[in-house]
Amino acid sequence: MSQPQGRLLGLGVGPGDPELITVKALRLLQQAPVVAYFAGRGRKGHAYASIESHLQPQQIQLRLEYPLTTETVSGPLSYDQIIAAFYDRSALSVAAHLHEGRDVAVICEGDPMLYGSYMYLHDRLAADHPHQVVPGVCAMLGGAAMLGTPLVYRDQSLSVLAGTLPAGELHRRIALADAVVIMKLGRQLAKVREVLQELGLEQRALYIERATMETQRMLPLADVDPASSPYFSMILVPGTRWQA
Ligand SMILES: C[S@@+](CC[C@H](N)C(=O)[O-])C[C@H]1O[C@@H](n2cnc3c(N)ncnc32)[C@H](O)[C@@H]1O
Incomplete structure (x- = not known):
């Protein structure tokens, strides 16, 4: 029998204050075997900083680090191309866990569907994977x-x-x-x-x-x-x- 797929969870974690996460997002966050988060190069990431205190030691952390720190790009590829390739790679990393049957909680600052980085994973993965989005207090x-x-x-x-x-x-x-x-x-x-x-x-x-x-x-x-x-x-x- 094939392994049941893990769920893609898009969790809004609020604008910064760690207490502004919803009860639902917190429950799903703490139950998820894998927690994925976007962060700039060498940075913790605002979403991560606001939920760090809620994480459990056994949870796998999947850091998705943006390849660029500014929008100034020199070279053959445009900023949009580099970012699209980054989201493609990020989606593959998340999907690898989903295929193994592990739920992946993708945390997102504010609300996931309002200018949220989660949206780029959602667009790539939601059609083929069970998923759930939990709204957050937007900025x-x-x-x-x-x-x-x-x-x-x-x-x-x-x-x-x-x-x-x-x-x-x-x-x-x-x-x-x-x-x-x-x-x-x-x-x-x-x-x-x-x-x-x-x-x-x-x-x-x-x-x-x-x-x-x-x-x-x-x-x-x-x-x-x-x-x-x-x-x-x-x-x-x-x-x-x-x-x-
Ligand atoms: C990529 S958008 C993320 C929006 C987020 N998903 C939301 O629901 O609010 C980033 C922009 O949101 C705004 N923003 C996010 N968090 C903020 C905060 N705590 N204080 C002020 N502005 C914030 C800033 O204008 C920032 O440039």
Whole structure:
């Protein structure tokens, strides 16, 4: 009889505070024989750092280390090609455990299906393997809670934008929005701030770094040094307050 396949588990582990993992994700994490996590070169990885204290010594840890630290690539292959090949290799490493009947918990910072690295494994493996995804507290909601700001009232709509969009595109989309979350900041900060200034929104915009982590910082957008703004930062422009 053939061995039953292991399950691919995409577990959202929350925005950083180790207590912001769900009861379900924690249970599945601790029961999984294999825990896989993405991390930058020489880095622990934010998702890993937030669940490290929950791991059991007998669990196999599968570290999936990004081959690049920046998006600047020289050589015959583009950044996208190098990253796609990395996700292909990562999927093979995960699948090897699944074929042996071992469940693999892939931990993901925030929610797995919102700009989550888990998605690239899901896209490659979910069609052929039993799988389960557990949602997590996403960064923008962790950020709103820490900033103490309601995001959208009544019939307002929320736009979630990547700071990597070109300035003109950001301008167009923010101008149409009631409320905005801008993620993937880091080196994009100066550009994004300029767009918000053009739209007269700099005063309404709230900036937060490493929300819910011990190293969290909140400061006026005007005071942020673009050279030191980390990738794990966000800008929230809440919807205008509705007086109930
Ligand atoms: C690849 S996305 C991951 C999003 C995540 N899956 C989620 O559900 O929020 C990374 C971006 O999320 C935002 N981010 C994630 N965690 C954050 C945190 N704790 N504080 C501030 N921003 C965070 C940053 O904008 C960062 O560039």
